[in-house]
Amino acid sequence: xxxxxxxxxxxxxxxxxxxxxxxxxxxxxxWVAAYAGNRPLWDWAVHDLAGLEAGSHLAGSVHFFLYDSxxxxxxxxxxxxxxxxxxxxxxxxxxxxxxxxxxxxxGYALAAVLGVATPFCSxxxxxxxxxxxxxxxxxxxxxxxxxxSPLVNEVAVVLIGGxxxxxxxxxxxxxxxxxxxxxxxxxxxxxxxxxxxGFVYEARVGGAGAAGQHxxxxxxxxxxxxxxxxxxxxxxxxxxxxxxxxxxxxxWAPEDFFARYAGPDNPLALPxxxxxxxxLYSNAAGTIPLVEALHAKGVAxxxxxxxxxxxVALSLPxxxxxxxxxxxxxxxxxxxxxxxxxxxxxxxxxxxx
Numbered sequence: 001x002x003x004x005x006x007x008x009x010x011x012x013x014x015x016x017x018x019x020x021x022x023x024x025x026x027x028x029x030x031w032v033a034a035y036a037g038n039r040p041l042w043d044w045a046v047h048d049l050a051g052l053e054a055g056s057h058l059a060g061s062v063h064f065f066l067y068d069s070x071x072x073x074x075x076x077x078x079x080x081x082x083x084x085x086x087x088x089x090x091x092x093x094x095x096x097x098x099x100x101x102x103x104x105x106x107g108y109a110l111a112a113v114l115g116v117a118t119p120f121c122s123x124x125x126x127x128x129x130x131x132x133x134x135x136x137x138x139x140x141x142x143x144x145x146x147x148x149s150p151l152v153n154e155v156a157v158v159l160i161g162g163x164x165x166x167x168x169x170x171x172x173x174x175x176x177x178x179x180x181x182x183x184x185x186x187x188x189x190x191x192x193x194x195x196x197x198g199f200v201y202e203a204r205v206g207g208a209g210a211a212g213q214h215x216x217x218x219x220x221x222x223x224x225x226x227x228x229x230x231x232x233x234x235x236x237x238x239x240x241x242x243x244x245x246x247x248x249x250x251x252w253a254p255e256d257f258f259a260r261y262a263g264p265d266n267p268l269a270l271p272x273x274x275x276x277x278x279x280l281y282s283n284a285a286g287t288i289p290l291v292e293a294l295h296a297k298g299v300a301x302x303x304x305x306x307x308x309x310x311x312v313a314l315s316l317p318x319x320x321x322x323x324x325x326x327x328x329x330x331x332x333x334x335x336x337x338x339x340x341x342x343x344x345x346x347x348x349x350x351x352x353x
Contacts, residue, residue, distance in 0.1 A: 020218040035074050042066045065247035072239060076127040077228050083131035084227040088220045104138070111141045112180050115148025116173075125149040126321045130231060133200050133325070140188015147338060148180035150312045159288040164301065171349065172305065179309070179341035186337050187330075195330030199234050238324040246317035270346045273303045274339055277310030287311050302349025309342045 042063050046052050052059035115125075125146050132142040152173055161169035215223075266272065287308040294304045314335055322331055 020216075020221050024221060031074060031078055034070070038070045038074070039067055042070075061247040065243055068243045068246065069240060072127065072243065073232075073236075076130075076232060076235070076239070079127045079131045080134070080228040080231050081224040083135050084224040085220050087135055088215055088223055104141075107138065107141045108144050108181055108184055111137075111144040111184065112148045112177050115145045115180060116152045116154070116177070126318065126325070129322075130200060130235075130325055133196060134227075134231075138188055139193050139196065140184045140186075142184075143187045143334065144180045144184030147183055147313055148177060150318075151180060151309060152176035153312070156288055156308075163288065163292050164295075168301070168353065171353075175305075175345040175349070176309070179313075179338065179345060183334075183337045183341055187333065190333070192330050192333065195327040195333075197325055197327060199231070200325060235321070235324045238321050242317035242320035245320060246315065269300065270303050270306055270343060270350070273299075273307040273346070274310040274342055277307045278314045278335075278339075279316045280311045300350045301353050302346045302351075305349055306342050306346030309345070310339070313338055313342070 046059055046063045046066070047054050050062070052062060128149070129142050129146045132145065133139065157169050157173060160172050291304040291308050294307070295301055319331065319335070322334070326334065
């Protein structure tokens, strides 16, 4: 697809005479209704229709798989469509100038703030990451968003403040942003763009040709639909596999194992905590009660928070999803850089708290 003229990428169909805005309005209403009704639908289907007991591990896993599959599919389709349409107005070069050129520092800061403001879990942030890369946003800046979004969760901030005090909450915010910025800048400086899967850039090349052309809204929406469908076809097996793994381990945390092997008597408690947290999957808010329980059992607060950060920023389902977008070497560097940042923050917290 690389280098293909934008006119050649439009669907060969005759105009129906209907306004493209009518179709967009109908699609938007359906999208919003599906997103709003997603959780109530599966609450009813899992607990009332299937009769699975609320609060059981099986019910939680089944509900998680169904709910998150629909949620992430909706986010993926909506975000990719919106970014593709937006790209027909703004060229990749202009995007780079705004977020990757002389204003690069502002780009990193904006990505970090946007990550904090968007309450995505690690898997939900991946569609936005794909959209950013496809739009030509520099890789380091997109990585900053990808890390900050699940790591610094506003609900978790409130829970940490109420549980451990607002000084700890402030340190958590500062540490999370520092990890996101440091990891993003490091990856950006290494020049690893060639380790992003090529199909993400293919859409970007075509989009650059569209910017500035006098396209009708019908043509712009057609581009959005085609790119949405193309990316969705590429990632959906990984999406289901990642969410399936997340469903199996969702809500499961080895509290007794953790207290035994990452307790105060183990000098390697912090690395153990990070290694144990990586395969798990939960959001930051859902992990706070476990952090509180571990701290009550004598696990150092920095070690407990490092465990939480590894759960939300480096989950196994997210790695499965990201593998479709990132080549193994870049994925390994991403995990390594973020893990080192979490370890550094954990040791710092243990030293000052």
